[in-house]
Amino acid sequence: MGQPAHEGPDLPELLEHLARAHDADTPPDEIAAAVESMVLHPDYPCLGARSVFNRDRATLVVLERMATEEATETLLQALTDFGAETDRSAGFASLVAVFRAAEIADEAGFETLLWRQLELLYEADSQPWDPRVSDDPDNPHFAFSVGGTAFFVVGLHPQSSRIARRTPLPTLVFNLHEQFEELRASDRFSRMRDTIRRRDTELQGSLNPMVADHGRSSEARQYSGRSVPEDWEAPASFEDEETSA
Structure with a gap:
């Protein structure tokens, strides 16, 4: 027998409702509930994200x-505390940072803010x-x-063209890279x-053009969720001045 049909709103409808209901004055507990209901x-x-929330392994920072x-x-x-104190043996864990007063005009604007x-x-x-x-x-x-x-960073925001990257409020998810x-x-x-790729394609109607297997291109290209060109370069540098001189 198959699983019973979901009787609530579909995911895009839920995201639209949450976006209308949450703003800079939303209490942290309501923000946490909104993120959990989405995931x-x-x-x-994303099966990894679902596992994190199902196992109560998400740390939320508003x-x-x-x-x-x-x-x-x-x-x-x-993040320093999270990296030092998280029990790696207990499964996937993520720190979810939600910026409730950030204003995002479009995907490019979010990408700029993320890297800054x-x-x-x-x-x-x-x-x-x-x-x-x-x-x-x-x-x-x-x-x-x-x-x-080390962290793999996933950016999500209300203006994302990808449904799976669309959140009521701008969000950065920091996943332990070693996991x-x-x-x-x-x-x-x-x-x-x-x-995950099959489920995302079914949800969106098309494969995410930014997915890539590890080692073939930098994961930095995926952080903001925006579809970037081949010659894209991150608008940030993390090299010490002495090293880059």
């Missing part, structure tokens, strides 16, 4: 505007870059590092990757 919707394609000194200070501490926020985190961080990954966004082995821990490496080394990776 746990039956049509949401901030105001992106790429500000105040947001950077709070987020830096939260990452740059500010880097500039404020006293810890060295995680030696397991590259600090060059053009390198196929790049990952963002903060607090000495992706462990998954890739297992026999579950190909099956999980293919299932």
Whole structure:
């Protein structure tokens, strides 16, 4: 027997409703509930995100505007603590940073803010870059590092053209990079990757043009969710001035 049909709104309808219902004055607990309802919707394609929320492994941080000194200070501490204290043996875990007062006009504007926020985190961080990954966004082995821990960053926002990247409020999800490496080394990776791509294609009606297998291109191209051209370069640099001189 198949699973019973979902009786609630479909995912795009749910996202539209949540976007209308949430703004800069929304309390953190309501924001947390909105993110969870999105991720746990039956049509949401990312199985990893669903696992994180089903196992109560998501750490939510509610901030105001992106790429500000105040947001950077709070987020830096939260990410440093998250990287140091998270139990890796308990499964996937993510830190979800929601910016409830950020104003996003379009995908390009969000991309600019995302990379500026990452740059500010880097500039404020006293810890060295995680030696397991590259600090060059053009390198196929790049990952963002903060607090000495590498992360795969997923940007989501209300103006995204991809349904799976559309959230009521601008959001950055920081996933522990080592978890992706462990998954890739297992026999579950190909099956999980293919299932996510199939579900995303069914939801959107087309395959995400930015999906790429690890090692073929830099993951930085995927961070904002915008479809970028082949000659795209990240609008940020994470090299020390002494190194790049």
